[in-house]
Amino acid sequence: MVTCKNCNNILNDTQKYCDECGAKIIQNRLKPKVLVAQVNEQFICLDNKFLKTFIHLFTQPETVIIGYINGTRKRYIDVLQYFAIALTLAGIQLFIMSTFFKETLYFQNGFADGFNATTNSKENNPFKDLNPDSFNKYQSLIYIATVPFYAFGTWITYYLLRERQFNFTEHIVINLYYYAQVIILTAVTAIISSIFGVDYMLVSSLLILPTIIYLFYILKRIFKDNFWATLLRFIIVGFVAVSLLIIAGMLFAFLVIILS
Structure with a gap:
């Protein structure tokens, strides 16, 4: 008899997984070979959770997302x-680009200069001291802070239209999976494009429409509405989320200026 180290459930010696919490039974001590096997199982082999989650969020997002909401949480990676x-x-992407392909980020300075030029006088421009690198510094925080705005947009829209099968927390799950998928896709595309010297601003611009369509696709598959x-x-979700993000973005920009 053995004991599950995660929930203390009593198990048979032949069991490979706990029938109480579903955790894999680890009987070997940590060694390099064991770590390599775990990395291969989780991220490299064709039948791993990461690859399955990534693919199925494109092919059958409702299975991944609704399954997680309903309690099926071992088949795919936790949200x-x-x-x-x-x-x-995304952090690895930023490190690689800022270290080895910094020229692909030069558009930021041009953007800032253009933004400053929109006012008649720099003295009257509240964003004249804005350092674009500050946004890179807080990139992960921006990603995390953005999710609740999208979640509120989808939740309030469907709530007002009397489609209330998911509460606000469950809408956060929907948007976390969506946003994570977009971040992964953007990061991988940015790294590959940087290797070939493609401007990051161009890549980001080209990905805007596909990511918008992808959100539409997810909502249609999850809520099973017609086109x-x-x-x-x-449209309502976009209006609500963008309005809130504009307000939050302005507040964040002023905060960055104050802290810089």
């Missing part, structure tokens, strides 16, 4: 873990 992986990858009903809800 918070998946979002954490996305943030880690026009989903489009109406999507």
Whole structure:
């Protein structure tokens, strides 16, 4: 007899997984070979959770997201873990680009100069001291802070339209999976494009429309509405989320200026 180290459930010697919490039974001490096997199982092999989660969020997002909400949480990567992986990858992307491909980030300075030029006088421009690098510094925080705005947008829209099968927390789960998928896709695309010398601003601009369409696709698959009903809800969601983000963005910009 053995005891599960996660929930203390009593198990048979032949069991490989706990029938109480579902955790894998680890009987070997940590060694390099064991760590390599775990990394391979989780991230490299074709049948791992990460690859399965990533693919199925494109092909059958309702299975991943609704399954997690309803309690099926062993088949795919946990939503918070998946979002954490996305943030880690985004951090790696920023490090690689700012260290080895810094020229692909030069658009930021041009953007800032253009933004400053929109006012008649720099003295009257409240953003004249804005340092674009500050946004890179707080990149992960911005990603995390943005999710509740999208979640509120989807929740309030469907709530007012009397589609209330998911509460606000469950809408956060929906948006976390969506946002994590977008971050991973953007980070990987940015790294690959930087290797070939493609401007990051161009890549980001080209990804805007696909990510918008992807959110529409997720909402349609999850709520099972027809095209026009989903489009109406999507427009309302976008209006609410963008309005809140504009307000929050202005507040954040002023905060960055004060702290810089």
